[in-house]
Amino acid sequence: MKKILAILLFLFSINGSYSQIKQDKVLHFLGGNLYGLVGAGIANEISDGDRTWTFVGAVGGSLLIGLAKEGIDQNQYGGWSNEDLLATVLGGVTVGVTIDIFKKRKQRKREELFRNAIKSADTGFQKKFPIETTEINSLLVLGMSTTVLEK
Numbered sequence: 001m002k003k004i005l006a007i008l009l010f011l012f013s014i015n016g017s018y019s020q021i022k023q024d025k026v027l028h029f030l031g032g033n034l035y036g037l038v039g040a041g042i043a044n045e046i047s048d049g050d051r052t053w054t055f056v057g058a059v060g061g062s063l064l065i066g067l068a069k070e071g072i073d074q075n076q077y078g079g080w081s082n083e084d085l086l087a088t089v090l091g092g093v094t095v096g097v098t099i100d101i102f103k104k105r106k107q108r109k110r111e112e113l114f115r116n117a118i119k120s121a122d123t124g125f126q127k128k129f130p131i132e133t134t135e136i137n138s139l140l141v142l143g144m145s146t147t148v149l150e151k
Helices: 002-018 023-046 051-077 082-120 138-142
Strands: none
Touching: 023 051, 023 082, 051 082
């Protein structure tokens, strides 16, 4: 009961704080999400899946688009907004963190599957080679005995 009450109180407090955020900041946040996702994808491909560079790519992509947008706003309207830039970068940060969390989960699942596969594998099997060497011919390659030639 206490958990439900705490969750409801948290949800009501979020609803009140959301109404105080301007719609412009929400759009900057979503733009930061989108361009952060693009930056993370590009960085992931370039760095062969390195988690640090993927996060840096997400933040860098959102920062670049935020700076470009604020530069355009400064040129057209004469108004640079650090709050808009912050909202855009925070969008990229949330994408970077989300990708990192899901990558860790996927990596842990892969490692667990690998450990389970190794446990169930028959590692006691060893191929025994014949002591005497025989001449390799086409029948041996096919897996047939050389006694077929003697008859």
